[in-house]
Amino acid sequence: MINIEQISKKYKGAENYSVSNLDLFITEKEIFGLLGPNGAGKTTLISILCSLIKPTSGSFSIDGLTYQKNKNQLKQLIGIVPQEYALYPSLTAFENLKYFGSMYGLKGKYLDAKINNALEHLGLAAFAHKKIDTFSGGMKRRVNLIASILHNPKVLFLDEPTVGVDVQSKNVIIEFLKQLNNNGTTIIYTSHHLNEAETFCTRVAIIDHGKLIIKGEPKELVKDSEGSHNLEDVFISLTGKALRDHA
């Protein structure tokens, strides 16, 4: 499904590579977690896969398609939930979703029904016609998610989709994503919530300093790591306890 070969990225003026010679293969209908400390290269890798930034070297394909050859096809195939709330604050949830749905060529009653259905599923039906700038962080995250799935993407990229939300919102989001996955959507997501990743993901990859350290099923990784009781233990044993502050 997603084939990443020797991808590297070094930003202009940076001393080190953010992503370095990374190889990864993600199969269809997986829920794949990209885990790592701050600055490990998770967002950079997702941004490359979503065509937001250009890799310094290496190549990748999604469902056999590349941006160089099949740009619009590929864009129609994927959905991205960015870390920031990529919404217009002065528009209502419905207006935002209608606009972003239109950008995928959706229109009319079909689009309206899709929006209403998704808002209903994520507990936002009552707020459909309220402006985004009146929403809480959790509500914005849910609208942010809906804006990315209206066109039924085959692959959904999520960059920290549950960051800064309460437990209730997080559960609703995770359940919704599981439902999408059951319906055939491949999910690639980054998170700092290791407990969440352990139960949610079918496979995870831990990356640090831009390099792939380990990958596999969460349960297998815990089992193979001596003295580890959960994914967090595995994570700490592989990435260390040192702070990862960077500017």
Next chain:
Amino acid sequence: MHKLLASAYKEFLLLIRDIGGIAILFVMPLVLIITITLIQDSTFKTVTDAKIPILVVNNDNGNVSETILSGLEESNAFEVNIKETEDLAKDLVFKGKFQLAIIIPKNLSSGLEQKVAQNVDGIIAKFGIEEEVDNLPKETLESKEVKLYFDPATQMTFKSSVKNGIDKMVAEIETKSIYKSFQEQISDDPSEVIFETENFITFKEILPTEDNKEIIPNSVQHNVPAWTLFAIFFIIVPLSINIVKEKSQGTFVRLRTNPVSYATVLGGKTLIYLVVCLIQFVLMLLIGVYLFPAIGLPTLDISGRLPLLFVVAIFAGLAAIGLGLLLGTVAKTQEQSAPFGATFVVILAALGGVWVPVFIMPKFMQTLSNISPMNWGLNAFYDVFLRHGSFLDILPEISMLFLFFIATTLIAIVYNEKKNTV
């Protein structure tokens, strides 16, 4: 097409939800045009109706100074205040209390009479008309100097127009004195008219006519097109901020992952901001036609010119939008786009001839003016408003404006593609 219309509708919603933005787009240009026209109209009236208080120190008290004083009074431009001493007048002017002081020298009238009489005597003697020629050596008369003191803050244009006016007045007095002296020498009858002292050469301004009626341009006919264009171009500020905001709030990142071209996104903005430009234009026209006469300003005459005016407004609007799209695409922050946009519009206005007519600019600036889209727009508006031009007359200017729109938009699209291509 569906994506373009959806983008335009989104822009419409964003615009109507931003009350401050609407105020900038619609109210500020109206305030600007009313203020500027009132000021410019009063400046115009300075030369015609309103009187400027000036000081005169009359050390002569003769015919010439009487003529100068009555000339100043009759000009209706000045309110003459007589002062006793030069020092007092100079002090008041240099302190900024008065714009101008005229110091008429002592014995100006008698000196001029003597000088003229001396010259006329000499001429008549040459022709042998005088029976007795005074062979005594002629007295050397010193030339007289009328001093002008100006407030240092006085503008050069006012200074030179006053200097020219007084110069003309003095020249007329001299001429009349010469005629008078000849008359006295040649004829014994003072009532006999030998010389016609009225000007032989006069000036007549020929204005364009419409239906055999002369069209006299007023300050409103000049101001409305110039400042309307200025307001239209100010659209680059909110438009560029709109684009920069999309980048900073993350919606632009989402759009980049959507199957929609940057041209479509910009197209939506172009459609809505063009409508904004046209609404601005209509409001300006309404102000000129209805509000200005109500507040004592001349009426804006748009009769029979409306279609062509709209054509110019559309193309000027497109040029302004193209510039806004480019600025918004290149700028990274609102702190970059807003001050740059505002300053750039002022520079374009100055280059375009909105502040100072292009023909009085230095050669280099005149050349630069030719590449200012505001100059093309202003010329097109003047063609319609003042020169009563046809569509063919404005075709070169509107073509340039359209090419400018195409060029700036293309550069914005290419720049965006280059920056974001994967």
